[in-house]
Amino acid sequence: MAHLDDGERHVSHARASLRALRLVAWVELRRRLRNRSAIVTAFVGPLALATVFGVLLGGTSSLDLTIGVADADRSAITSGFTGGLVAADTGGDPGTTDDDPVRFVAIDADGARAAVDDGDVDAAIVLPAGFGDAITTGRGATVEVVRDPTGQVSGAVAEAIARQFVTSIESRRLAAATAGALGVTVDAADLDQVTSSATTAIDEVGPGGDTVDAASFFGVTMSIMFLFFTVSFAARSIVSERANGLVPRMLASSAPPWSVVTGKVLAVSTLGLAGFATVWAVTQLVFGASWGDPFGVVVMMTCTVFAIAGVATFVCGLARTEAQADGYTSMVAFALALLGGNFIGPGQAPETLRRIATFTPNGQAIDAFTRLAVDDAGPGDLARQIVVLVGFGVVFGALGLRRVSRLVTS
Known part of the structure; x- marks a missing residue:
């Protein structure tokens, strides 16, 4: 008690x-x-x-960024991605216009770091050689983002675009693997469809505005x-x-x-x-x-x-x-x-x-x-x-x- x-x-x-x-x-x-x-x-x-x-x-706070895109692979997958961001030499539609807060330009992969260091671009996305082959054979592949240490925003934008690209590839590859396990024939072109979603990364970088x-x-x-x-x-x-x-x-x-x-x-x-x-x-x-x-x-x-x-x-x-x-x-x-x-x-x-x-x-x-x-x-x-x-x-x-x-x- x-x-x-x-x-x-x-x-x-x-x-x-x-x-x-x-x-x-x-x-x-x-x-x-x-x-x-x-x-x-x-x-x-x-x-x-x-x-x-x-x-x-x-x-002075509005976004006015130039992102370099370097394609050292030149595969169908990487070419589709870069083609959705920058103007293609064959007359394709550019990924951005002069009025857009984020512009994309094609640069050389070997000169990506120098381009960022020299201020020619604010950040760079580098697709290494062998990237497309690594994706199609199921091996790991890495997208490199080169960023200026003083440019927090530009680095975040480039990283978000690269992440979106890799995520879309992984989801497509998972879908193809699942279809194969179920005995469904998957055409190689289906894998290349990852490039069709590349341009959506531009729209998904910033919520509620581009600034x-x-x-x-x-x-x-x-x-x-x-x-x-x-x-x-x-x-x-x-x-x-x-x-x-x-x-x-x-x-x-x-x-x-x-x-x-x-x-x-x-x-x-x-x-x-x-x-x-x-x-x-x-x-x-x-x-x-x-x-x-x-x-x-x-x-x-x-x-x-x-x-x-x-x-x-x-x-x-x-x-x-x-x-x-x-x-x-x-x-x-x-x-x-x-x-x-x-x-x-x-x-x-x-x-x-x-x-x-x-x-x-x-x-x-x-x-x-x-x-x-x-x-x-x-x-x-x-x-x-x-x-x-x-x-x-x-x-x-x-x-x-x-x-x-x-x-x-x-």
Whole structure:
């Protein structure tokens, strides 16, 4: 019976803790919505800067890429693919026109790397000698994509086209193998039909448009930067309320420290997510910008807010006063913004900075949102970024909540 009573007490205590968490979160959210500085930080700030960058740099963010296509094989399969992208010498229709944001030109396979290095093309797709024979005999074949380290977008476009080509070949080969297993005769021309789908790769490279819109890019980057300041309101609030005696009164009402801290973090994270979503909606409605697959955007927004909330809570947990919390937050926010590429246009970051950005939560988030907008990526394609962002949130969030909880009870 004693064990039953202990269990009931644990359940009752857990329910009371959750009620306290919900109450703290609701009260904190209402306070922030009535606070002008919180509204400016969560909504007005990122939207204003995204608008400024979008207007000033909008003319430089449109896609204007030249992709080289090198056919060292000259087989029916590879010739059909390249013929669907560039103008054939026999008078075939070109794959693109001068008005298209992505143009394709035929280049020599041996000079593909030099063409990219010299800036003659932004990226190159190389079909090696023996490619067609390897496909028809069932052996492995590789399509090489030569990319400029500083051209993130051009490399992604070329890689997407190459991937689409290989995928269509594999699907046709699987169909032919299945037909053979069933005793159905398959003409060799059926395999060559892979080339008929090559031109569809052009249309499937970018979702919702053929440009990397400056409004959407800087909408993402500015929202992420301001997230640091928005979610840091929780820890800064605890530091302030601890000094004026409000936190001790909350703890005296049987609310455990973790529920107080978690409730405040949940409230400001909700505010930050709402601000992020508002920027998304406004850039679409006002500027016609596309961020990519809506479900993928929501998933990445949530993961980004979670990661930034963890880092910001940890940073503020190092502070002993509200002034220190403000200083630490500003320093870390702008340092990560510089290292993560928040102020650099899409595809314009040098290779060194791009490598450094992979070690920052905002850099991972920006890369994911860029792939959503350019590469037709979905949540499944962004598994690495999702895992990294969740990892940032879990590790730094756990450390931050522990430090802030100690601050509450000290």
